[in-house]
Amino acid sequence: MSLLVSTAPIRAASLTKPCLPVAIQGFSKAAAAKGLPEPLSAKTYQHPARSHRLFSSTPQHQIKDYFPPPDAPRIREVETVWVHPVYTDEQMRHVTIAHRQAKDWSDWVALGTVRVLRWGMDLVSGYKHPKPGQEGDPKFQMTESKWLTRYIFLESVAGVPGMVGGMLRHLRSLRRMKRDNGWIETLLEEAFNERMHLLTFMKLSEPKWTMRLLVLGAQGVFFNGFFLSYLMSPRTCHRFVGYLEEEAVITYTRSIQELEAGKLPHWENEQAPEIAIQYWKMPEGQRTIKDLLYYVRADEAKHREVNHTLSNLQQMDPNPYTAKYKDPSKPHPGKGIENLRATGWERDEVI
Numbered sequence: 222m223s224l225l226v227s228t229a230p231i232r233a234a235s236l237t238k239p240c241l242p243v244a245i246q247g248f249s250k251a252a253a254a255k256g257l258p259e260p261l262s263a264k265t266y267q268h269p270a271r272s273h274r275l276f277s278s279t280p281q282h283q284i285k286d287y288f289p290p291p292d293a294p295r296i297r298e299v300e301t302v303w304v305h306p307v308y309t310d311e312q313m314r315h316v317t318i319a320h321r322q323a324k325d326w327s328d329w330v331a332l333g334t335v336r337v338l339r340w341g342m343d344l345v346s347g348y349k350h351p352k353p354g355q356e357g358d359p360k361f362q363m364t365e366s367k368w369l370t371r372y373i374f375l376e377s378v379a380g381v382p383g384m385v386g387g388m389l390r391h392l393r394s395l396r397r398m399k400r401d402n403g404w405i406e407t408l409l410e411e412a413f414n415e416r417m418h419l420l421t422f423m424k425l426s427e428p429k430w431t432m433r434l435l436v437l438g439a440q441g442v443f444f445n446g447f448f449l450s451y452l453m454s455p456r457t458c459h460r461f462v463g464y465l466e467e468e469a470v471i472t473y474t475r476s477i478q479e480l481e482a483g484k485l486p487h488w489e490n491e492q493a494p495e496i497a498i499q500y501w502k503m504p505e506g507q508r509t510i511k512d513l514l515y516y517v518r519a520d521e522a523k524h525r526e527v528n529h530t531l532s533n534l535q536q537m538d539p540n541p542y543t544a545k546y547k548d549p550s551k552p553h554p555g556k557g558i559e560n561l562r563a564t565g566w567e568r569d570e571v572i
């Protein structure tokens with residue numbers, strides 16, 4: 222990805238380089254005909270001046286855009302190679318909560334770790350899921366800002382595993398002078414996608430310093446923990462991410478349900494940020510926060526599938542998500558969600 226030097230405010234400057242808006246390279250004519258947005262450019266990209274953020278510690282008059290357009294007069298746009306696949310409304314609505322049964326000790330270690338982390342995250346983000354009959358109890362009520370706290374913490378952690386896995390496979394390929402067989406791209410793309418989730422939610426909120434400190438600490442611990450764990454057992458780590466993504470699908474499903482039940486009134490008619498509209502190529506008329514949550518949930522379901530599948534493979538197997546199949550007419554893993562498998566593909570189905 223191209224790097225630009227920004228003269229934006231200090232706060233934004235620390236985030237700008239890797240966070241620049243993406244231009245949609247290869248934007249198809251078919252997509253254009255469906256009313257999908259034009260690629261991002263310095264000319265067309267407008268950062269809407271937000272009158273408020275739902276989750277903010279900064280006085281209104283001091284709120285600035287986190288990543289305004291770069292001050293680079295010769296640059297028209299910045300492109301990404303990771304163009305997001307187009308999801309249809311029907312495909313996104315078919316995403317469901319699912320769980321892959323743990324089958325061996327490696328699976329149980331992964332599942333146990335996710336359950337402990339889930340407990341910690343519920344504590345941090347002030348989330349308590351009501352038991353049946355407790356739905357009306359005020360202590361279980363979630364607000365838009367509470368959901369955003371949860372999303373931001375979740376997404377800041379979720380972007381780590383793909384980058385660590387991709388980096389370690391890259392280093393292993395160099396070290397052993399052997400091919401990687403296509404895993405690195407998928408893992409790095411997952412990390413990019415998670416970062417886009419975070420950047421999107423950052424457009425809706427401004428975390429307090431306590432949250433920033435928490436994210437910093439969590440990243441330090443999680444990066445190192447995942448790094449060491451991936452060196453020891455990549456298979457367990459992919460299963461762990463598969464289970465983590467199961468939790469992410471649960472989180473987004475519950476927030477969508479609350480939004481549709483009228484419990485999040487501020488989001489009823491709120492438009493998704495421009496960065497999200499461009500990244501997911503959200504069609505005209507489907508650009509609300511609710512639509513955005515459907516897109517994010519579908520991404521999480523895809524990560525769930527990818528990581529459960531990678532955990533089912535041997536380390537030198539070709540990546541089923543970048544492979545070309547001898548018989549393409551049979552359903553097989555791909556970039557989109559048309560053949561989504563909630564619990565992953567088994568090795569003998571794809572290799």
Ligand SMILES: [Fe+2]
Pocket residue numbers: 376379414415418469521
């Ligand atoms: Fe995410």
Ligand SMILES: [Fe+2]
Pocket residue numbers: 379415466469520521524
């Ligand atoms: Fe994810």
